[in-house]
Amino acid sequence: MQRYILRNKNKILLMSGVLIGFGFLSKGAMDNPVLFQLALLVAALFGVAPIAIQAYQALRVKVVSIDLLVTIAVAGAFLIGNFEEAAIVTFLFLFGAFLEQRTLNKTRSAIKALTEMAPETALKRREDGEFEEVAVDEVAVGDVLLVKTGAKVPVDGHVIAGRGSVNEASITGESIPVAKEEGSKVYAGTILDNGTIQMVADRVGEDTTFSKIIALVEEAQDSKSKAERFIDRFAKYYTPAVLALSVIVWLFARRLELAITILVLGCPGALVIGVPVSNVAGIGNGARHGVLLKGSEVVSAFSRVQTMVFDKTGTLTVGGPAVAETEYYGDHIEEALGYLASVERESDHPLAKAVLAAIGETEYSTVEATEVVKGSGIIAQVNGHRVAVGNVALMEREKVELNAKARADIARFQKNGDSLVLTAVDGELKVLMGVRDQIRPGVKGDLRKLKKLGVKNLVMLSGDNQGTVDAVSRELGLTEAHGNMLPEEKAAYIRRLIEEEGQIVAFVGDGVNDSPSLALASIGIAMGGGTDVAIETSDVVLMNSDFSRLPHALGLAKAITRNMKQNILIAVAVVLVLLASLLFSDWMNMSIGMLVHEGSILAVILNGMRLLRYRLR
Structure with a gap:
């Protein structure tokens, strides 16, 4: 039953939303308070089921999670008959979890997409001089291979006969095909646009440059551990404290109603709602302005970026x-x-x-x-x-x-x-x-905006020659620019900035070759007109490859982070005031407390909704 409920969380979310909408409709349009309470009761029961199961599973491994906090809040609302709060809290919590999970799940297909792009067969020369098609796994170092127009180069090697133009975008990211003749190096996964060549295999299997790209993406994704949220850490200590305080009051004062009131008022509904509301509003604003932010962790890290590294072709250039x-x-x-x-x-x-x-x-x-x-x-x-x-x-x-x-x-x-x-x-x-x-038109102005938003270093890495890279760097006023770089060299540069210098680094790119750097960087930013792999590996996507959206994306991330901190402060301050007033004054009671409690929820919602109107100044 537990697995069934958790598998159908999205359906439960939809049912809960429909019931809440029906409840408020019955109260406003039909003036039927009984139907209103019944609809919200059923919505709350549906909504709390998966949350309570997750809280129970977390407790089994001795973890006090945010799910437990929500379950206690809903239980307290049931005890005092406030089904409206119970229903809304569970709906918003499930909706926030759904939104984040939906965006982050896309990264799981990045490795599969890369693997599918790898060449599978090769034309290998037999002893009699004829060529036969074999699986690429059967190619050994020293074998002579034939590559025809439109075919993928199966392994890394060098040309021994023929000539043609090879599209190396999958390796270097450069859009201009490279002329190949006798003695030229060719890489697995690149495409022969025209001509016919014969080549000798120099590196095969996992040693090819393309295979190393896949390995780098896997390594980078594995090294990314999910940061523990502030609310989870807060709940780990706060929830047991509220429970303990409630039990102490009941044991020593023998006042069950006061103990229940502490339990209800001590559960910060505004804290539970505040962060999801900020994220939902902020991510919604980003979507309207052509920016996809993949979850709250992305927003937090993005807002603290110190160095922004750019690929050249398709990113800074057309x-x-x-x-x-x-x-x-x-x-x-x-x-x-x-x-x-x-x-x-x-x-x-x-x-x-x-x-x-x-x-x-x-x-x-x-x-x-x-x-x-x-x-x-x-x-x-x-x-x-x-x-x-x-x-x-x-x-x-x-x-x-x-x-x-x-x-x-x-x-x-x-x-x-x-x-x-x-x-x-x-x-x-x-x-x-x-x-x-x-x-790209307007890039120079966009880079100035990024500096005003606090980005200290603007760096360009490219597979193009150093002369071209230096010319672009001079025109754009970049901090650093490095040319003649292969994907593994770009990834090594990113790793050094993060691990040795301790910087928070964002990488902006659009090609398959950018996938390792996108995955390894603190924040990977993909141009939406680039490859599916780059988009799925990234944390932020700029739709339609519109570079001008990048300053808006960074400014929005900073605004969301500020907004979340404001909501957390509002929620915690209200709870502390409520508990202090309940324990040390005579004027506080459950009715007044619930009124303030609902007011704090409304306050964080309105504060979060301000993000819908955010525009970069």
Whole structure:
């Protein structure tokens, strides 16, 4: 029976709410006090059942829990016939527990989601030179594997033949595919966007980078112990004290009514309701403003964050390459842009889409005699003109003159972290484009708001090269910025800040590769447009990847924490005043005490409801 009741707590919560609503409707609309009392009595009996069972189970292991506090309060309300308080207290307590459990349960599927993303098969070369599909567990170090377009790289290794572009977002978090050729390293779990490669397995099984990501998430989640709530600690000592005081009064004064009154007034209903109301109102405010806060413990830790660490791509930046800067040289630029678009339209290079998007509508021409220069770019014949599109090395190969202005522009673009796309027509430089992942609009202002809210250090960790990282850091005014970092290096950095320096650290990211850092950080904050794994591993989610919601989320967490402390103070102060007045004055009685008691409940509810209107100043 106990297991059945606990399994159906949510149904009991729903039934209790319906009965309470029906009760108040019968009193207000039908003027039927008997039906009102009956509905609330049944609602209270339903609601207290799972709470009482949990209190009993806790007592069996010698733990005085908050459930016992609520059970005693409801029992006292039954003794004095106050079914209204009994019903409302149990409903609000069960609703607060439901809300927190519902949000926290999502983290349990993070490991499963990561595991499902791991490659399961590989094309392994047999002794006769043919390739056969085998389970990835059958791949050994030194085996030669074939990876085709659209397939996942099965293990860590290096390319021995072929070339292509690999999407390494699952490892580095970077959106721009990386060109791979003979000698290049490739990682398990990454995807070959185009081309075909043969590779030699260097690390297999649990030694692969992707497997280490999964292990890091498991380790980080296991290391997170649930903090004991303040109310539980308070109840551990307070509840036995009230019980003892009630028994002492009954034994020595022989006044049963006074003993029951102490028991009833000593159970702080406002304390039981105050924290859930603050959490419900605060979390509701967050949901309306695109912020998901996963429980009261998250709110408490988030409000005390000292250092905020950011992934770059998809977090501080948009997450996709775009042309950031352009310079033109000489005449007939529109014609040159048309030639460039014609060449890029037929290219599978990762930067081609960014260039085409920047050019927009133009007149396309027929492209002939295309020659791909490995690692440099493309040369083609367009309308009888020799068009070269690529990097500086290609321009030098084509003996394109780069004057002082062009070289200065190239140096400036590179300092800004741009990938360069140069276009020459018949040996004359016409267009220079700088392509990079652009900073999100408004991020700089949002970071200033975070500093005003008390965040001391703003740090960026990225798998991108250090030059690009430094350029972004300078523009945003960050405290630190580190590039060329793999997931395990990011996690190690987070661990050092927490364990060695004792800081409360929040990590903000959006990719699979961010999952270990999200799980390990004091607070993991995921951009809602990122992967499901990152969202489920995190403690806070910013819906629609809207970075501007982050300052609101931090300010809201601080407001919720203040509000909870205020409610706790109100509740404890009222109880102390009631007990002191009952024992040391003649004017206090149960009626007055209950009136004050109900007033304190109303006070903490109204105080908590203020959070619904919270906005960051």
